[in-house]
Amino acid sequence: SQKIEQNSEALNIQEGKTATLTCNYTNYSPAYLQWYRQDPGRGPVFLLLIRENEKEKRKERLKVTFDTTLKQSLFHITASQPADSATYLCAPRKGGATNKLIFGTGTLLAVQP
Amino acid sequence: GAGVSQTPSNKVTEKGKYVELRCDPISGHTALYWYRQSLGQGPEFLIYFQGTGAADDSGLPNDRFFAVRPEGSVSTLKIQRTERGDSAVYLCASSLGFGTGELFFGEGSRLTVL
Numbered sequence: 084s085q086k087i088e089q090n091s092e093a094l095n096i097q098e099g100k101t102a103t104l105t106c107n108y109t110n111y112s113p114a115y116l117q118w119y120r121q122d123p124g125r126g127p128v129f130l131l132l133i134r135e136n137e138k139e140k141r142k143e144r145l146k147v148t149f150d151t152t153l154k155q156s157l158f159h160i161t162a163s164q165p166a167d168s169a170t171y172l173c174a175p176r177k178g179g180a181t182n183k184l185i186f187g188t189g190t191l192l193a194v195q196p
Numbered sequence: 197g198a199g200v201s202q203t204p205s206n207k208v209t210e211k212g213k214y215v216e217l218r219c220d221p222i223s224g225h226t227a228l229y230w231y232r233q234s235l236g237q238g239p240e241f242l243i244y245f246q247g248t249g250a251a252d253d254s255g256l257p258n259d260r261f262f263a264v265r266p267e268g269s270v271s272t273l274k275i276q277r278t279e280r281g282d283s284a285v286y287l288c289a290s291s292l293g294f295g296t297g298e299l300f301f302g303e304g305s306r307l308t309v310l
Contacts, residue, residue: 089238117298126200126287126301127239172238183252184229184299186238 085111087187089173095193096163104158104190106173113175116149116156121170121189130171131158163194198222200302202288208308209278217273217305221290227251228271229299230263231287239287245271246293278309 086109096102106116115134119127133140133149133156140147146159156175160167170189177183201220209215221228227246231239241255245265253263260278265271275282285306289299 087238119299124303126289126303127299128301129298132298183241183244183254185241186231188236188238 085109085185087111087173087175087185089171089187090190091188093191093193095195098164098194098196100163102160102163102167102192102194104171104173104192106156106158106175106187108154108175108187111154111175111177112151113177115176116147117174117176117184118147118156118158119172119174119186121172127172127186160192163192165194165196168192168194200288200290200300202286202302202305204305205303206306206308208310210310211278211280213278213309215275215278215307217275217286217288217307219271219273219288219290219302221269221271221288222300223269224292225290225300226268226293227291227297228265229289229291230271230273231289233285233287233304242273275307278307280309283307283309 088107117132118130120130121127131147133147135151144161148157170191172189173187174184203218229244230242233239243253243263248268260276262274285304287304289301291297291299
């Protein structure tokens with residue numbers, strides 16, 4: 084069955100450093116992959132989408148990579164700030180007629196001032 | 197507001213009771229999704245609608261769970277004979293439809309079964 088794994092332990096980093104979050108998937112060939120942010124007590128919010136033919140995507144301080152050979156996506160936040168503290172969810176998606184979106188377990192990021 | 201609206205935000209019920217959770221999606225969004233999220237876990241897919249029809253209900257855990265979207269807009273998730281294990285946050289999301297479209301989530305309905 085399809086499996087999506089994210090860092091199970093919380094990631095603690097110092098303000099100003101780069102945070103790197105990992106998303107690995109198995110039994111899956113996603114056409115693209117989405118990343119979401121979730122704050123406590125709130126619904127997830129879309130951040131970025133990367134397609135299988137794109138190696139890297141950037142948006143302000145965010146960068147996402149997608150390696151279909153390794154079946155892995157990395158999510159980077161540069162110059163991290165305490166306001167970046169949240170849970171980050173990855174969601175590889177098959178695309179096409181199958182529109183179901185399956186989420187990973189999420190990684191909790193804590194940026195210390 | 198223009199976002200996805202879910203009601204109630206909190207629901208406490210007793211084991212064995214019937215519960216309805218409502219989702220009002222963003223106007224014009226044809227796709228609607230229901231997820232369930234337990235503490236420390238990612239959202240777990242339940243069902244998604246394209247228009248009025250359930251395009252994929254493979255995530256519904258058993259026949260106590262049922263969802264409808266009769267007019268292709270508002271959706272109701274119905275849970276019969278609730279059990280303590282049903283306690284979770286139920287999230288609704290909508291999107292423009294097929295393709296790579298992002299999901300817009302509501303704030304969720306927190307269900308507690310005593």
